[in-house]
Amino acid sequence: MNATMRAMVFDGGSPILAERLVKVPVPGAGEVRIRVAACGVCRTDLHVVDGELSSPKPSLIPGHEIVGRIDAVGAGVVGLSIGERVGVPWLGHTCGQCSYCLSGRENLCDAPQFHGYTRDGGYAEYVVADASYCFHIPDTYDDEHAAPLLCAGLIGFRTLHSAGDAQRIGIYGFGAAAHIVTQIAVAQGRTVYAFTRPGDRAAQSLATDVGAAWAGSSQDKAPTLWMLP
Numbered sequence: 142m143n144a145t146m147r148a149m150v151f152d153g154g155s156p157i158l159a160e161r162l163v164k165v166p167v168p169g170a171g172e173v174r175i176r177v178a179a180c181g182v183c184r185t186d187l188h189v190v191d192g193e194l195s196s197p198k199p200s201l202i203p204g205h206e207i208v209g210r211i212d213a214v215g216a217g218v219v220g221l222s223i224g225e226r227v228g229v230p231w232l233g234h235t236c237g238q239c240s241y242c243l244s245g246r247e248n249l250c251d252a253p254q255f256h257g258y259t260r261d262g263g264y265a266e267y268v269v270a271d272a273s274y275c276f277h278i279p280d281t282y283d284d285e286h287a288a289p290l291l292c293a294g295l296i297g298f299r300t301l302h303s304a305g306d307a308q309r310i311g312i313y314g315f316g317a318a319a320h321i322v323t324q325i326a327v328a329q330g331r332t333v334y335a336f337t338r339p340g341d342r343a344a345q346s347l348a349t350d351v352g353a354a355w356a357g358s359s360q361d362k363a364p365t366l367w368m369l370p
């Protein structure tokens with residue numbers, strides 16, 4: 142394999158993202174290397190390159206909705222093999238020792254690492270990931286449709302899960318996560334109400350296009366069932 146790869150690099154200069162040739166990363170113990178097939182764009186990527194998050198790694202490769210196939214496996218990795226397709230999210234490593242990690246809430250870890258922020262992400266030909274933070278991707282999804290599930294889908298599904306078996310779901314703010322979770326909730330037979338910024342017709346029509354029963358301003362009162370068609 143070539144020793145270099147193409148990558149989009151953010152270093153705080155201009156242009157915001159620069160295409161560069163960088164070294165192909167080598168997986169360490171417990172890590173795998175993935176040949177990237179697709180990587181979505183999350184609002185957080187924009188926060189990072191706009192300088193709104195305080196401590197990105199130097200010469201950062203952003204991107205954390207990554208799908209690709211494993212092409213190298215580091216020492217000690219079990220359950221993942223070369224050629225397997227996986228997805229890689231924002232959360233890229235946790236300490237395994239803090240009170241949050243030990244209580245099954247590693248998303249709150251005291252010493253986390255994040256793809257596309259404190260470790261390199263997916264806007265490159267290859268990315269190295271902690272094997273513990275790689276997800277198997279079912280064959281029913283192609284690369285492009287699987288990628289957004291790694292952040293927008295994951296966040297949306299977590300909130301839907303937290304809502305229990307509620308039949309009427311109100312979503313405030315209608316972006317990437319909402320447009321996925323609405324489709325899931327509607328497929329489950331639930332009714333979705335979308336609240337957007339006042340006058341955001343584009344978000345409101347997206348909401349009704351993907352199945353929301355009602356879409357309106359966050360300053361509006363929630364409609365009651367009798368108001369619905």
Ligand SMILES: [Zn+2]
Nearest residue numbers: 183185231292
């Ligand atoms: Zn994200």
Ligand SMILES: [Zn+2]
Nearest residue numbers: 236239242250
């Ligand atoms: Zn921890």
